[in-house]
Amino acid sequence: MKLQIYKHCLSQPSHAVIIFCKLHQIEFEEIEISLANGQQYTPEYKVINPMGKLPAIVHGTYKLSESHAILIYLASFPGVADHWYPSDIQKRAKIQSVLDWHHSNLRQTAAYVMNSSAAPLLRRKLNLEAAVINRKVLLKSLKMIENFWLNGDGKFLLGNSQPSIADLSLACEIMLLELVPDRDQILSPYKKVLQWIEDTRNATNPFFDELHSLMFELKAVLTVESSVAEHSEARRKLRTLLSKLLNGIEFEEIDVSLAKGQQFKAEFKAINPMARVPAIVHGSYKLFESHAILIYLACTFPGVPDHWYPADIQQRAKIHSVLDWHHSNLRLGEAGYVLDSRLRPLLGGKLNLEAAAVNEKLLSKSLAKIETFWLRGDGKFLLGNFQPSIADLSLVCEIMQLEIVPEIDRNRILSPHKKVLQWMEDTKNATNPYFDELHSFILELKAVLKADSSVGVTEETKQRSQAVLSKL
Ligand SMILES: N[C@@H](CCC(=O)N[C@@H](CS)C(=O)NCC(=O)O)C(=O)O
Structure with a gap:
């Protein structure tokens, strides 16, 4: 059963997958999909990966996307x-944490x-305005790799002395910089990187060199101007760790106020140098990135x-595929939309209705994909499963943030997606009473925001508003 890899010659996630196969003498057949000709959107390719992205593999009758x-x-x-993806659960979860961090950084x-x-x-068209923002995130990410991920004795990420799949994925991403004229300017401050x-x-x-040879050939052909401009760093909103509750895992909750910038304090950065929530501490072990945490919890705690996270490798990989897809699609669109259209002033920033409109499009596109692809199948849950997985939990919690936006907007976005609405209800039922408990704050916030924008606010409402908002 020969593996088929659908790829593009300049796609860095495709490169990582192919290098890995070649290194391990995994036999495969390469199928080049022309992004310039939009081949990723053809019905033939969408049978392989309905998301229209590369790489994707077919292994017998099994199809998988997300590098x-x-x-x-x-x-x-x-x-x-073993060093590529260690069997030790704590080491593995750390690698997962790098892989998850990668998507949004x-x-x-x-x-x-x-x-x-x-x-x-x-x-496609250049977009120099967007490039300025992308560059800022890129520089911040390189700094994080230099100061945090490479902070250890070994040569590789997480201080490992041998490479993991995270090294391969991230290094391939950075190789793309060969195509820009300011590569050296970008990379030279980062000696460890x-x-x-x-x-x-x-x-x-x-x-590695073989797969990147085309990049070097193209390098000479391209020229571009780039500049750095102001870009306000998006703050992430709180995310809950429902499955801990669900599975009777004992834990202590520590609220981190994003509005007060507590995530940037040295005490919290000692837990998560990326200054994001959630993060966990388990004995002397620290971990961040919610998907990595969910996987860790599912693997570590008996019962x-x-x-939630099947032992079967093929089923598990499908769940990874949803979780990975989520970062650049539903997560990006939904979090951006809610922040830019509603939440930012509460966290000390300004609304940005133009950005909100762009994010709404991505959000609607992602919901349509969930409706038509991820919820295909006989079961009630993602991937046609009959019982929920950590992917259901993560994605439904994301959509729940839409409660914060005005009803009219929420309905406009969600009501076309009947299956999504039913699946949210099913996931809620499968995880209640904890689901409602964890979302009660969002519902309170919703009421407060509604009252805030209505005329004739009473003193009592004002006090309640302040009490709720102070929790942010
Ligand atoms: N998170 C995905 C990213 C896949 C991705 O964005 N692939 C790009 C090529 S690098 C693509 O297929 N783009 C097609 C398009 O945007 O139309 C992965 O790691 O596989």
């Missing part, structure tokens, strides 16, 4: 050394390269039923 999910799946093949490299420089290669890319290259050569 991280694919790498994890391939790491389960015989003969793959370093992954902006691709957007920067496209928007500032490479878009015409794919018959440069050394680590070289070490990852050496650990995976000759395949968590298998359906």
Whole structure:
């Protein structure tokens, strides 16, 4: 059963998957999909990956998209050394944490390269305004890799002495910078990052160089101007850890006030240097990125039923595929929309209705994908499952944030998606009473925001508002 890899010659997640196969003598057939000709949107390709993205694999009758999910799946093949994706649950969860972090941070490299420089290669338009924002996120991500992920004794991420799939994925992403003229200016302050890319290259050569050769050929062809401009850093909203509750795992909750900027305090940064919630501490072990945390909890605590995060490698990889897809789609659209249209003033920023409109489009597109693709099948839950997984929990919690926006907007966005509404109800029922308990604050906030914008606010309402808002 030969593996088929659908890829594009400039796609860094495709490169990571192919390098991994070549390194491990996993036999495969390559199928190039032309992004310039929009082949990713053809019905033939959408049968392989309805998301219209690369890479995707077909292994027998099994189809899988999202490069991280694919790498994890391939790491389960015989003969793959443990360091690529360790069997030790704590080590594995750390790698998961890097992989998850990547989606919303370093992954902006691709957007920067496209928007500032490479878009015409794919018959798309440059967007220098967006590139300025992408560049800022990219620089911040490089700083984080330099100061945090590479902060340890070994040569590789997390201080490991041997590479993992996270090294491969992230190093391939950075290689895209070969296509922009300011590559050296961007990378030169980060000496550890440069050394680590070289070490990852050496650990995976000759395949690393082979896969990046086209990049070097193209390098000479491209020119671009880029500048740095102001971009207000988006703050993430609170996310709950429902499954802990569901599975009777004992825990202590520590509220971090995003409105007061507590996430940037040294005490919290000692827990999560990325200054984001949620994060957990379990004994001396620290972990952030909600998906990595959910996986860790499902694997570590006895008594968590298998359906939350199945032991079967193929079923598990499908769940990774949803979780990975989520970061750049539903998460990006929904969080951006709620922040830009409603929440930002409460966290000390300003509304941005233009950005909100862009995010609403991505949000609606993501909901349509959930409706038509992820909820296909016989069961009530994502992937046609009959019982919920951590992916259901993560995605439904995300959509629940829409409670904060005015009813009319929420209805406009959600009401076309009947299956999504039913699935939210099913996930709620499957996780109640904790689901309602955890969302009661959002409902309180909703009431307060509604009262705030109505005429004739009473003293009592004002006091209640202040009490609720002070929790942010
Ligand atoms: N998170 C996904 C990202 C996949 C992705 O964005 N692929 C790009 C190529 S690098 C793509 O297929 N773009 C097609 C399009 O946007 O139309 C992964 O790691 O596989």
